[in-house]
Structure formats: C-alpha cells, structure tokens
Amino acid sequence: MTSYDLITAAADNLWRMKLRSILTMAGVLIAIAAFVSMLSFGAGNQQYVNDQFEKFGLLTTMQVFPEEDKNGSDSVKAKVLNDSALALLAQIPGVRLAYPLEAFEIEAKLGDSAATLNAQAISSEVARTAAMSQYLAGTRFENDSAHQAVVTRDFVKRMGIAEADSAVGRELVVTARLVRIDSAWAAIISDKDGAIRKRLRAIDRDSIFEPGYMMGLLRRETSEALRRFYSGLMNNRELVTETLTISGVIPGRHESPMRIEQVILPLATARRLNDGDISMSPASLMSSFSSGSLPDMFAPKEGKSYPKVTLDFDPHTPFKSVRDSVKALGFKTYSFAEQFEEIQKMFIYFDMALGMIGLIALVTASLGIANTMIMSILERRREIGVLKALGADDSDIRRIFLYEAAAIGTLGATFGIIVGWGIARVASFVAQSFMRREGVEAIELFATPWWLIGIALGFGIVVSLLAGYYPARRAARLDPVESLRNE
Amino acid sequence: MTEPWIATKELCRYYQRGPQEIRAVDSVNLNIARGEFVGIVGSSGSGKSTLLNLLAGLDTPTSGSIAVGATVLSALSRRGLAGYRARQVGMIFQTFNLLPHHTALRNVEVALYFNDTPRNERHKRASEILTNLGMGDRLEHRPNALSGGEQQRVAIARALVKRPEVIFADEPTGNLDYENARQIAALLTDLNKEGLTVVMVSHDLELARSICSRIIKMHYGRVVEDSGAQR
Numbered sequence: 001m002t003s004y005d006l007i008t009a010a011a012d013n014l015w016r017m018k019l020r021s022i023l024t025m026a027g028v029l030i031a032i033a034a035f036v037s038m039l040s041f042g043a044g045n046q047q048y049v050n051d052q053f054e055k056f057g058l059l060t061t062m063q064v065f066p067e068e069d070k071n072g073s074d075s076v077k078a079k080v081l082n083d084s085a086l087a088l089l090a091q092i093p094g095v096r097l098a099y100p101l102e103a104f105e106i107e108a109k110l111g112d113s114a115a116t117l118n119a120q121a122i123s124s125e126v127a128r129t130a131a132m133s134q135y136l137a138g139t140r141f142e143n144d145s146a147h148q149a150v151v152t153r154d155f156v157k158r159m160g161i162a163e164a165d166s167a168v169g170r171e172l173v174v175t176a177r178l179v180r181i182d183s184a185w186a187a188i189i190s191d192k193d194g195a196i197r198k199r200l201r202a203i204d205r206d207s208i209f210e211p212g213y214m215m216g217l218l219r220r221e222t223s224e225a226l227r228r229f230y231s232g233l234m235n236n237r238e239l240v241t242e243t244l245t246i247s248g249v250i251p252g253r254h255e256s257p258m259r260i261e262q263v264i265l266p267l268a269t270a271r272r273l274n275d276g277d278i279s280m281s282p283a284s285l286m287s288s289f290s291s292g293s294l295p296d297m298f299a300p301k302e303g304k305s306y307p308k309v310t311l312d313f314d315p316h317t318p319f320k321s322v323r324d325s326v327k328a329l330g331f332k333t334y335s336f337a338e339q340f341e342e343i344q345k346m347f348i349y350f351d352m353a354l355g356m357i358g359l360i361a362l363v364t365a366s367l368g369i370a371n372t373m374i375m376s377i378l379e380r381r382r383e384i385g386v387l388k389a390l391g392a393d394d395s396d397i398r399r400i401f402l403y404e405a406a407a408i409g410t411l412g413a414t415f416g417i418i419v420g421w422g423i424a425r426v427a428s429f430v431a432q433s434f435m436r437r438e439g440v441e442a443i444e445l446f447a448t449p450w451w452l453i454g455i456a457l458g459f460g461i462v463v464s465l466l467a468g469y470y471p472a473r474r475a476a477r478l479d480p481v482e483s484l485r486n487e
Numbered sequence: 488m489t490e491p492w493i494a495t496k497e498l499c500r501y502y503q504r505g506p507q508e509i510r511a512v513d514s515v516n517l518n519i520a521r522g523e524f525v526g527i528v529g530s531s532g533s534g535k536s537t538l539l540n541l542l543a544g545l546d547t548p549t550s551g552s553i554a555v556g557a558t559v560l561s562a563l564s565r566r567g568l569a570g571y572r573a574r575q576v577g578m579i580f581q582t583f584n585l586l587p588h589h590t591a592l593r594n595v596e597v598a599l600y601f602n603d604t605p606r607n608e609r610h611k612r613a614s615e616i617l618t619n620l621g622m623g624d625r626l627e628h629r630p631n632a633l634s635g636g637e638q639q640r641v642a643i644a645r646a647l648v649k650r651p652e653v654i655f656a657d658e659p660t661g662n663l664d665y666e667n668a669r670q671i672a673a674l675l676t677d678l679n680k681e682g683l684t685v686v687m688v689s690h691d692l693e694l695a696r697s698i699c700s701r702i703i704k705m706h707y708g709r710v711v712e713d714s715g716a717q718r
Contacts, residue, residue: 001600001601002606004606005600005606012588012589016588382584383586385584386584386585386586387597387601388545388569388572389543389545389572389578389580389584390572390573390578390597390598390600390601390645391569391570391572391573391574391576391598391600391601391602391649392569392573392600392601393565393566393569393570393601394565394566394569395566396569396600396601480545480546481540481545481546484545484580484584
C-alpha cells in the first residue's frame with residue numbers, strides 16, 4: 001500500500017466514525033492548546049530577555065570590580081582599579097574597549113527644576129557601544145569636549161518633563177563643587193584666632209610623660225586634625241558651572257540593566273567640571289575616613305582609582321576567556337553573558353515545567369486515542385480479515401491503524417496549535433491592556449516561535465503514534481480465518 | 488495424467504479445543520492441475536473450508552506440506568503468504584465480504600492495493616472487470632444498495648481483477664437464490680473454460696457435479712472420494 005492509499009484510507013475511516021474521531025481529536029486539541037499557550041508564555045518571556053540582552057549589547061559587556069584581597073593578617077586590602085589596571089584590562093585579547101565608571105556629584109538645573117545627583121563621564125567611543133546607544137529621543141553627543149549631555153528618562157521625569165522628545169535641545173546647567181586637598185591640609189595647620197596657641201597652652205607639661213596622658217592627648221589631637229581636614233575640604237570647595245544642551249535621552253536605571261547615572265557627560269567636558277583632587281560626595285568621604293582608605297586616593301604613583309571598569313569585547317570572543325583573563329589580573333567580574341546562561345537555564349526549567357503540564361494532558365488524550373483504536377479494531381475485525389485475504393500483510397494492517405492514529409494526532413495537534421496560539425494572543429492582549437492601564441510599558445509576554453509549533457506538532461503525532469502502536473500491532477496479528485468467521 | 492500444480496502431502500490441520508483435539512484436515516494428499524475446476528464437497532464440519540483456507544494461504548497447516556508450483560506454502564513466512572494471496576489467489580466467500588462503506592468500484596480496487604498495481608491502472612482495471620461482469624451501471628453503488636447476486640459479482644470481480652492463477656470459492660452460491668446461484672455458477676464455469684483454475688467448496692453435491700470437472704468428497708477431515716484420482 002502506498003502512503004497515498006494509507007492516507008485516503010485513514011481519512012475514510014475517520015470520516016466514517018465522525019463523532020468518535022472528533023471527540024478523540026478534541027482530547028489532543030485541548031492538550032496541545034494547553035501545551036502551546038503555556039510554552040508561548042515561557043518563550044515570550046525568554047524572547048523578551050534575549051531581546052533586552054541583545055539590544056543593550058550585554059552579551060559582549062563585562063564589568064570589573066576591585067577584588068578584596070585577604071592576606072595573612074586581619075587587614076583587608078583592595079586590589080585597586082586604577083589607570084595602570086585599566087591599561088592591562090584593555091590589552092586582554094578580544095577586549096575592544098575598557099572604560100572606567102567616572103561619577104561625581106553635580107547640581108543639575110533644567111528650567112525651573114534642580115536636583116543634586118551623580119553625573120557619569122564617558123568618551124565618545126564608549127557612547128557608540130550598544131549599551132549606550134538606546135536612544136529614546138535625540139542622539140549621542142558630538143565629541144568628547146562638546147557642550148552637550150545625554151540624560152536618562154528618570155532624570156527627564158524628575159525634572160517634570162513628561163515626554164523624552166521635549167527634553168532634547170533644552171539647556172541644562174550643571175554645577176560641580178571642586179574639592180581641593182590643599183585647603184584641607186591648610187585647615188589643619190591654620191592658626192586662625194590663635195587656635196593652635198590656645199591648644200598648646202592647654203597642654204599640661206608636667207604630665208606629658210605620663211603614658212595615660214600622652215595617649216589621651218594624641219587621640220584628642222588626631223581627632224581634631226581630622227575634623228579640621230574635613231571642614232577645610234568641605235568649606236573651601238570651588239564652584240564650576242557649565243551650560244550644556246541635552247542631545248539625547250536614554251532609558252533609565254529601571255529600564256536598562258546597565259547601572260547608568262542620570263546625566264552622562266562627554267569625557268573632556270566632565271573633566272572640566274571634575275578637576276578637583278577628589279571626586280567624592282561628602283558621605284563617601286566620611287566613609288573613607290572611617291575605613292582608613294582615604295590616603296590611597298592621594299597616592300600619586302597609582303593615579304586615580306575607579307569603583308568599576310566596563311569591558312566591551314568582541315562578540316566572537318568567548319566571555320569565559322575574557323573573564324578568566326580578568327580574574328588572572330586579580331579582579332572580580334560581573335558578566336552579563338554568565339547571567340544570561342543562568343537565565344537560559346532557568347527558562348529551560350520553566351519551559352520544562354510548563355511543558356510537563358501540557359504533556360500530562362497529552363498523555364491523557366493518548367489514552368483516548370488508544371481506546372478509540374481498540375474499539376475500532378473490535379468493530380473492524382471482519383474488514384481486517386478481508387484485507388488479509390486480499391493480500392494485506394501484517395505491516396499493511398499495522399500501517400493502516402498507525403496512519404489513523406497519526407491523522408488524529410496531526411489534526412488534533414494542528415487545531416490545538418491554532419487554538420493555543422489564539423489563547424496566547426488573547427492572554428497577551430489582556431496582559432498588555434493591564435500594563436498600559438498601570439502605566440507600565442506594555443511588553444510582549446507571549447511568543448509562538450516556529451520551533452514551538454514544530455515541537456507541538458511533533459509531540460501530537462508521536463504521542464498519537466505511541467498510543468496507536470499497541471492497537472495497530474494487535475490488529476496486525478489478527479488471524480484472518482478467525483477474523484472472517486467473526487460476525 | 489496432467490502435471491500437478493497444487494500438491495498437498497499428508498496435510499493436517501488440528502485445533503485444540505480444551506482437552507479435545509479437532510482434526511479439521513487429516514492427512515490429505517491432493518494434486519490439482521492447472522485449469523481444473525475442483526469441487527470440494529462434504530457435510531458441515533467435514534473440513535472442506537479449512538482445506539480451502541490452507542490452499543489459499545489464509546491458514547497454516549499443523550503438519551504436512553502444500554506446494555503451489557515451485558512455492559512451498561508451508562515454508563513461507565506470514566509476509567510470504569500475504570504475497571502469495573496478493574498475487575496468485577482470488578478468494579470468493581459465501582457472505583461476499585465486501586467492505587460496506589466502499590462503493591463497488593472501490594471494493595474491487597482494494598484488491599490491487601497489495602500487489603503493487605499503479606494507482607491509475609487500478610481504477611481502469613476495476614471498472615473494466617465490473618463492466619465485463621455486467622455491473623457497469625453499479626460502479627458507484629455501495630453493497631447495501633446491491634442485490635445478493637450483484638454483491639457476489641462484485642466479489643468475483645474483486646477476485647479476478649488481480650488476474651490470479653487460481654480462484655478459491657467458499658460456498659459462492661450459498662447465500663443466493665436459485666436464479667442468482669445459477670448465474671454465478673455459469674460465470675465460474677466460463678472463467679474455468681478460459682483456463683482459470685477454480686477450487687470451489689460447496690455442500691451442494693448436485694451443483695458441484697453440474698459445474699465441476701472433479702469432485703473431492705471429505706468426511707471428518709479426510710478425503711473419502713476423489714473423482715480425479717481415478718483419472
């Protein structure tokens with residue numbers, strides 16, 4: 001028997017038992033619809049995450065942090081991310097760009113609104129990376145010394161502007177306070193109002209060699225020196241103001257996996273604003289005081305240290321080789337690609353869990369197919385006998401029934417895929433309407449890719465064939481004489 | 488004597504029914520030549536239908552052998568026997584055994600599914616043979632729309648369409664009235680005259696004598712009389 005004969009025979013036989021065939025197919029249809037709609041949810045989420053990673057170029061981005069190096073003693077010393085470390089990182093094979101996080105506190109004024117926040121400096125080269133190229137409005141700044149700035153949507157909203165487009169071209173006044181270390185040192189030794197003389201006079205010379213007195217004196221004087229240092233630092237800051245034009249608006253922290261500050265400045269422009277000896281907020285400075293790491297910031301041979309360096313590497317370079325090279329230099333890494341792998345694994349488990357629910361339904365439906373086929377064999381014993389008398393061999397009979405099972409599976413799965421896709425579309429519409437009502441960006445949570453359609457169709461057919469195999473084998477083994485005798 | 492074509496040697500077919508062994512066919516030795524019209528007669532339970540099923544390759548013997556030409560049926564696999572039925576044998580049944588959901592034409596075409604006849608030729612051959620048997624205006628009728636005689640003609644067409652070497656007919660007139668039985672008997676006689684070997688089982692000795700060239704009488708599984716053996 002040719003495949004054409006088998007297909008037409010299967011169609012004839014299913015058509016002959018319309019109601020039974022439709023009910024059996026309905027079982028497969030429901031199972032496949034559940035399978036498709038649930039996995040569409042998994043696939044939609046996965047696609048959304050993949051798109052985000054690709055959009056921001058996260059698979060070729062790695063962040064490098066100083067590694068805390070615990071040596072034999074209790075002291076904790078950080079491996080510093082400075083300019084020499086930056087140069088080493090830039091030389092790692094596959095790394096296209098290594099740039100530090102240079103952030104400093106500014107006061108930004110846009111129209112009547114003002115806010116104190118952190119600005120980030122990036123070079124025009126960095127501005128061209130995928131991570132920094134997601135413009136909601138406008139575009140990147142022209143060059144490193146342009147009087148321009150890129151801001152985030154968070155900033156625009158904070159400044160009371162609803163639409164990103166409206167912010168482009170507006171004037172942004174940025175003020176930074178430069179901190180001079182000289183003024184801090186000067187404050188310690190300053191004898192303003194005879195303060196030092198008064199303190200010298202207050203020393204009890206008779207008790208100066210008593211250990212308890214000496215220690216108390218040292219503690220008091222050190223504390224006083226630090227107070228004066230900080231006071232000198234903070235009270236003698238120099239104000240620098242630049243008037244810039246907003247060239248573009250990018251997604252904010254909540255919309256981007258990159259930890260981007262609210263105002264992005266061209267590198268040279270930022271350095272004009274941040275030309276002080278230290279670029280720290282008062283709170284950070286106090287923290288450095290208490291941890292004892294303040295002197296490291298002024299070590300001239302090491303240069304400036306950075307809290308984070310971002311690497312942009314070639315897409316053909318495996319992230320693992322870049323990560324291993326960075327670790328070999330003694331730094332910690334945070335790789336989006338590594339996170340991506342973990343996320344992919346989670347999606348596989350998630351999809352498997354969803355798929356299992358659909359498969360359980362499909363297994364239940366397969367019992368219906370097996371039942372239908374067995375009933376069909378009992379009713380068609382005589383027909384099987386006739387076909388064998390006409391020359392059908394066991395494999396012909398087996399194939400007749402397997403084609404019927406496959407036809408049930410194919411039709412059930414095809415309609416199941418259509419219904420499952422429909423359910424996913426309806427669910428997506430409802431979810432997006434809800435998101436819009438809640439003021440959240442409406443994202444597509446459902447996707448029915450070709451591979452899912454293929455798997456659903458494959459599962460439908462394979463499970464149906466498995467369900468039909470035993471009845472088909474039973475039919476094939478029927479004795480023709482017995483079958484013909486059957487009334 | 489004519490060269491034997493179908494030959495059985497000590498052919499036995501036993502059934503076990505509980506503790507009892509039923510000897511449906513018991514040590515049958517037969518030689519049938521090409522072109523013979525053999526009638527196997529006997530009372531109910533004499534083993535004539537079992538013998539026919541064995542010769543048609545529908546059943547396998549408990550012991551002994553059947554040879555059709557150079558082919559030893561008892562040595563063939565299930566698949567081999569199916570091939571023998573598909574290419575060399577035409578079967579006619581008392582109850583016609585037409586597929587009720589197919590038309591007369593399709594019922595005849597089905598016989599060509601298993602012998603590699605091309606699809607376009609099946610239709611042509613089936614309609615030709617039905618027309619030759621006077622069923623040209625009944626091609627698209629289903630069995631329930633045909634009389635008993637017409638159904639048996641369709642069954643004969645189904646047996647003939649694959650151009651078999653032998654027709655095995657099991658009580659072909661058993662379910663027909665006198666007139667239809669006479670017509671079917673005449674048809675089988677004509678086919679035999681054209682050179683086709685026919686082996687027919689019947690409980691009607693008179694009918695068998697009137698149309699068959701040789702009568703084999705069976706009783707309790709054994710051949711008790713064979714008119715051909717004396718020839």
